[in-house]
């Protein structure tokens with residue numbers, strides 16, 4: 001019997017299966033507002049999964065570091081997201097909004113007027129960021145956030161969480177992974193602060209835990225999950241000695257706060273450094289809520305990890321990006337469409353809503 005294809009519960013939510021669509025930035029939100037094309041894209045994939053986690057969406061104008069990514073702070077954005085949640089719920093699928101504040105990963109060219117590239121400390125990330133106006137540009141040195149900036153950002157997450165519920169989302173996922181604002185505070189290479197938000201892990205974890213508490217106060221702990229990338233190196237996040245201890249601390253604190261789930265990223269199938277099984281086991285042991293694992297899953301590995309009790313749910317990114325009918329293909333053992341990286345982040349329907357689905361054999365009359 002397939003565990004992956006069987007219904008389950010995620011806290012109070014009933015899910016039709018244990019497959020989750022990973023958050024995937026697709027840069028189709030022209031003007032930072034979700035639109036009909038995005039509703040079509042999510043609806044296409046909703047039939048395959050029990051839970052969709054949306055692309056990274058900024059709770060603040062300051063967090064719109066990439067071109068054409070959506071926000072969740074304005075009324076127009078709430079109205080746009082409402083189309084998406086309606087289309088997904090019509091397929092019997094739950095949907096969470098991922099909050100991605102890009103922090104120091106960004107460029108003034110990509111930000112609306114009045115917004116700024118901010119971070120824990122004035123330390124630029126190595127590498128470049130794409131801008132529509134001028135192509136790739138070096139990451140700028142971010143403005144080091146004052147305590148007032150930190151309070152503002154926490155308030156923006158809380159406001160956006162309320163907006164998410166108003167837009168019909170079943171909950172929110174805080175993006176604490178992949179080198180964005182929350183992880184910039186967790187990691188000592190990007191956080192050089194000497195105040196209550198820098199130094200020992202109790203301080204470096206303060207922002208993420210305050211954001212979690214603010215989201216819980218805004219919408220309730222059953223509607224809050226978080227994505228973390230222990231050992232992740234993406235966006236200039238080098239390894240350091242206390243990694244295992246720091247993430248163990250986070251697992252315990254998040255468990256005490258009682259949030260719905262932790263979603264652990266493993267990008268080693270994309271060529272990133274290995275994520276030791278020991279840290280995944282630590283989250284399984286220390287965190288009492290649900291655990292979602294992601295990264296390089298195919299059907300066999302998903303079933304094996306569910307059967308071994310390593311995770312409650314399995315998330316997939318590139319397979320569902322390229323195969324809206326992924327679950328049907330897995331059920332019948334059909335070949336998968338390969339993803340086309342040249343259209344991952346380009347505007348318009350090409351490589352977005354035009355991936356082919358299996359054609360059904362004509363039935364005898």
Ligand SMILES: Cc1cc2nc3c(=O)[nH]c(=O)nc-3n(C[C@H](O)[C@H](O)[C@H](O)COP(=O)(O)O)c2cc1C
Nearest residue numbers: 022023024025055056294295296297316317318344
């Ligand atoms: C095009 C693309 C966009 C992505 N955007 C996000 C994002 O917005 N938020 C996030 O947490 N991860 C993002 N990721 C990472 C994926 O969620 C996932 O962890 C990764 O693709 C590995 O899973 P897979 O092997 O199933 O594809 C992105 C990955 C890809 C390929």
